[in-house]
Amino acid sequence: MEDLLLAMLNNFEATTLDLHQEQDPRSKLSLLLQHKRFLLVLDNVWSKQDWEFFVCSLPKGLCGSKIIIITRNSDVASFPVKSSEYIHDLSTGLSFKEAHDLFCKKAFQDGICPPELEECSRKILNKCEGSPFAISTVGTVLATKPQTKNEWEELHDTLTSNFTADPKLLVLSRIFQPCYRDLQSHLKSCFLYLGIFPEDYYIRRGRLFRLWVAEGFVEPTAGLTVEEVAEQYLNELIDSNLVQASSWGIDGRVKSCRISNIVRAFIMSQKFVTDSETIWCRQTEVDKVRRLSAPNLIIKYLSNSGIDLNGIRTLQSYKKGSSGLDLNVIRTLQGHKKENSDSQFAMVLKTTRFLRVLDLQGVPLEKFPSSVVGLTLLKYLSLRKSQIKTVPQSIEKLLFLETLDLKYTRVTHLPEEICKLVRLRHLLVCNNPGSGGVTLSAGNLGALSSIQNLSLVKVENDRRILKALGKLIGLRKLGLTDVRKEDGVELCCSLQKMENLSSFDVASTSKDEYLDLDHMQSPLVAPLYLERLFLIGRLERVPKWIPELTSLTKILLKWSRVKPHVNSLEALESLPNLMELTLVQFYTGKKLVFKAQTFKKLMILRIEEFDELNLMKVESQAMPMLKKLIISRCQGLDSLPWGITGLIQLEELIESDMPDKFIANLQKHSAALEMMQIRVIHSSKTGSNQSSTRFQDFSPSNWHLES
Structure with a gap:
C-alpha cells in the first residue's frame, strides 16, 4: 500500500517522494x-x-x-x-450473456467470437461457472493463443488438469497463489482438503465439518465445540470467495458448499490430496499419496494400482456413474482377478493400516468389512448408503473413532460394544425408507460421554435408554422413536439435563399413542437452546415449556390432534425466532385463527390434513414475514384463508390435493394473487397430475438432523 501511495503522489509531482x-x-x-x-x-x-x-x-x-x-x-x-x-456482490456469478460478453472482450481484439470457436467458448465458459475472476483470467490467457479450434479445445481439456504441470495454466496458478497465500494458516489445510471431493460436488456442511475434525484441521476454541469452530472456518472460506455457498437453511446458515472446477484444479496442483485420475496418469509419486479419493467402482482394486497403500491416511470413495469411468483403468486394476470384489476390498483395507479417515459412502458393500476393525487409528468411518445389515461386536477395537455414519444402510440393531467407543461424537443411523430407527443396548449407553449427535434410536419399552440419556449432557442433536406415553417422566428428566441440545426429534409408537412431555421441573429448565423441534404423536396440549424456547427456528407437530377447546397456537405464536412451522393433523377444530401481531418472523407455514377445518383466518399484521404458504389435504377447507391479502411478503402459495371447491375459489382470486405477485403452485401426492414441487415425508425414517 505504501508503494501505491508513492505512485499516486508521483502523478502530482515530478520528483519522487521518499517515504522517510x-x-x-x-x-x-x-x-x-x-x-x-x-x-x-x-x-x-x-x-x-x-x-x-x-x-x-x-x-x-x-x-x-x-x-x-x-x-x-x-x-x-x-x-x-x-x-x-x-455493495455489489458478484460471487453468485454472471448470467451466461454477461459471462459471454466479458469473455469476448478479453479473448478477442474486436470483442466478437468467430463462429467456429463459439461451441468451444461455451464449453470453456461452463468451466468458469459464471465467475468474473475465472472468465477474465481464462480470456486473457486465450488472447495470447492462436485462434484455432484445436488450440482452444486443448486449453478446455486442461482446465481440470494439474496447474503446474501444464504451462497453459501457469497464469491461473500465479493468480490463485496470492489468494491462497492470504488465507490464515488454519484455513489453508481446510481449503485444500476440498479437493478430495469430485468435480461439481455439493458438499454437505455436516459431513465436511466431521471430516475436518477427524483430520485434525480444527483448532479447539474455548466455549465452542469443534464443529462450531469448523462452521466459522467455512464461513471465512466463503467470505474469501474461493469457496461458494450452494444452499442455505431458513436461518441463513450455509447447508452445503462447492468449489468451481478451476479452483479445484488449483487445489489439485498443490498435491495435498490425490484423485484416481492423477494416480493413473502418474502425475503424483505413488509413495507420497496421503489422501486419496476414487470412484466407488475403482476403490476396491487399488491393491493393483502400484500405490503405497501403507502411507495413506485418508481414503474416500464417491459415486460416479459407470459411463463416466475409464473402463481401461478398471481392467488394468482388475488384472487377472481370481478373488471376488469383497476379498479384493478387504486386501486394500489390510494394507492401509494407518488410516484415520475411511469414507466409503455409496460403496456397494453387503457386509461390514471385517478388516475395518483392524484400523485401530481410525477416527472417521462412513458406510452410508451401503447395503450392510449388521455391525460386528469387534467394532469396540476402534477406540479412537469419533464419527460412525451408518445412514441409509440396512442396520437395525447396534451391539452394546458400541458404547465402549468413548471418543464417539457422532452416531448416525437409519433414515432408510421403511426403517423406524435402530435398537441399542442401554447397558452402558451413558459411557458415551463425548457424543454430540445421536439419531435415530428406538426406545421400545426400555426406559433404561431414557435414563441413560440423562448422562449424555453434551448432546446437541437427539432423535428418538417408539416412545410411549408412560415414558414421558423419564424422558423429560433426561431432557432437562441437556443444556446444549439444539435439535430434538421424537416420535411415538403410533399415531394414536400420546407423547407426554409436560414433566419438566419448570419451563425454565427445558433445553432452552433448542433450534429445531419435531414432535410426532398425540398431544393433549402443546407442552408448557415450548414458549420459553426463544432460539427455536423450526417446529414440526404431527398427529397432535389437539382438541378445539385448547388454544392450540397460543404456545407458538410469540416465539421470537420461529421461521418455519409445519402442522400435520395438528388440530381437530373447524376454525384456525392466526392472531394479529403474532408469528412475527415466520417465513414458511405448512398446514396439512386438518380434516375438520373449514375456515382459516389471518388477522391484520399476523405473520408479516411469511414468504411461503403450503396447504395440503384439508378436505373441509373450501376457500382461501381470510386476510391472505394482508400477507404482503407472500411469494408462493402451494396447494396439494385440495378439494375442488378450494381450487375453484383459488382460481376466482387468481387475478388478485397475481397482482400481489404471489406464485400459485398446484401439486399432488396422490393424483395423476405431476408437479415439480416435492413435499417432504415427515415419517421418522425420513428425518434429517442436518447430518
Whole structure:
C-alpha cells in the first residue's frame, strides 16, 4: 500500500517522494486531494488493514468524489460502507450473456467470437461457472493463443488438469497463489482438503465439518465445540470467495458448499490430496499419496494400482456413474482377478493400516468389512448408503473413532460394544425408507460421554435408554422413536439435563399413542437452546415449556390432534425466532385463527390434513414475514384463508390435493394473487397430475438432523 501511495503522489509531482521524508506521504496526498473531485479505484484489496492505511490519506470532504473497492473478501466490502445498497456482490456469478460478453472482450481484439470457436467458448465458459475472476483470467490467457479450434479445445481439456504441470495454466496458478497465500494458516489445510471431493460436488456442511475434525484441521476454541469452530472456518472460506455457498437453511446458515472446477484444479496442483485420475496418469509419486479419493467402482482394486497403500491416511470413495469411468483403468486394476470384489476390498483395507479417515459412502458393500476393525487409528468411518445389515461386536477395537455414519444402510440393531467407543461424537443411523430407527443396548449407553449427535434410536419399552440419556449432557442433536406415553417422566428428566441440545426429534409408537412431555421441573429448565423441534404423536396440549424456547427456528407437530377447546397456537405464536412451522393433523377444530401481531418472523407455514377445518383466518399484521404458504389435504377447507391479502411478503402459495371447491375459489382470486405477485403452485401426492414441487415425508425414517 505504501508503494501505491508513492505512485499516486508521483502523478502530482515530478520528483519522487521518499517515504522517510519528514512529511508523512499520507498527509501530503490528503493535502493534494483537498478540494478536488476524483474517482479512485482500488483493485484486489485483501484486508481491512490495507483499507484503513489508505483511507487516512484521503481528505475529510470528498466533494462528490467516488471510491470503488474491488475485493474477494466480504469483510473488506462491508467495512467502509454503512449500507448494503453500496455493495455489489458478484460471487453468485454472471448470467451466461454477461459471462459471454466479458469473455469476448478479453479473448478477442474486436470483442466478437468467430463462429467456429463459439461451441468451444461455451464449453470453456461452463468451466468458469459464471465467475468474473475465472472468465477474465481464462480470456486473457486465450488472447495470447492462436485462434484455432484445436488450440482452444486443448486449453478446455486442461482446465481440470494439474496447474503446474501444464504451462497453459501457469497464469491461473500465479493468480490463485496470492489468494491462497492470504488465507490464515488454519484455513489453508481446510481449503485444500476440498479437493478430495469430485468435480461439481455439493458438499454437505455436516459431513465436511466431521471430516475436518477427524483430520485434525480444527483448532479447539474455548466455549465452542469443534464443529462450531469448523462452521466459522467455512464461513471465512466463503467470505474469501474461493469457496461458494450452494444452499442455505431458513436461518441463513450455509447447508452445503462447492468449489468451481478451476479452483479445484488449483487445489489439485498443490498435491495435498490425490484423485484416481492423477494416480493413473502418474502425475503424483505413488509413495507420497496421503489422501486419496476414487470412484466407488475403482476403490476396491487399488491393491493393483502400484500405490503405497501403507502411507495413506485418508481414503474416500464417491459415486460416479459407470459411463463416466475409464473402463481401461478398471481392467488394468482388475488384472487377472481370481478373488471376488469383497476379498479384493478387504486386501486394500489390510494394507492401509494407518488410516484415520475411511469414507466409503455409496460403496456397494453387503457386509461390514471385517478388516475395518483392524484400523485401530481410525477416527472417521462412513458406510452410508451401503447395503450392510449388521455391525460386528469387534467394532469396540476402534477406540479412537469419533464419527460412525451408518445412514441409509440396512442396520437395525447396534451391539452394546458400541458404547465402549468413548471418543464417539457422532452416531448416525437409519433414515432408510421403511426403517423406524435402530435398537441399542442401554447397558452402558451413558459411557458415551463425548457424543454430540445421536439419531435415530428406538426406545421400545426400555426406559433404561431414557435414563441413560440423562448422562449424555453434551448432546446437541437427539432423535428418538417408539416412545410411549408412560415414558414421558423419564424422558423429560433426561431432557432437562441437556443444556446444549439444539435439535430434538421424537416420535411415538403410533399415531394414536400420546407423547407426554409436560414433566419438566419448570419451563425454565427445558433445553432452552433448542433450534429445531419435531414432535410426532398425540398431544393433549402443546407442552408448557415450548414458549420459553426463544432460539427455536423450526417446529414440526404431527398427529397432535389437539382438541378445539385448547388454544392450540397460543404456545407458538410469540416465539421470537420461529421461521418455519409445519402442522400435520395438528388440530381437530373447524376454525384456525392466526392472531394479529403474532408469528412475527415466520417465513414458511405448512398446514396439512386438518380434516375438520373449514375456515382459516389471518388477522391484520399476523405473520408479516411469511414468504411461503403450503396447504395440503384439508378436505373441509373450501376457500382461501381470510386476510391472505394482508400477507404482503407472500411469494408462493402451494396447494396439494385440495378439494375442488378450494381450487375453484383459488382460481376466482387468481387475478388478485397475481397482482400481489404471489406464485400459485398446484401439486399432488396422490393424483395423476405431476408437479415439480416435492413435499417432504415427515415419517421418522425420513428425518434429517442436518447430518
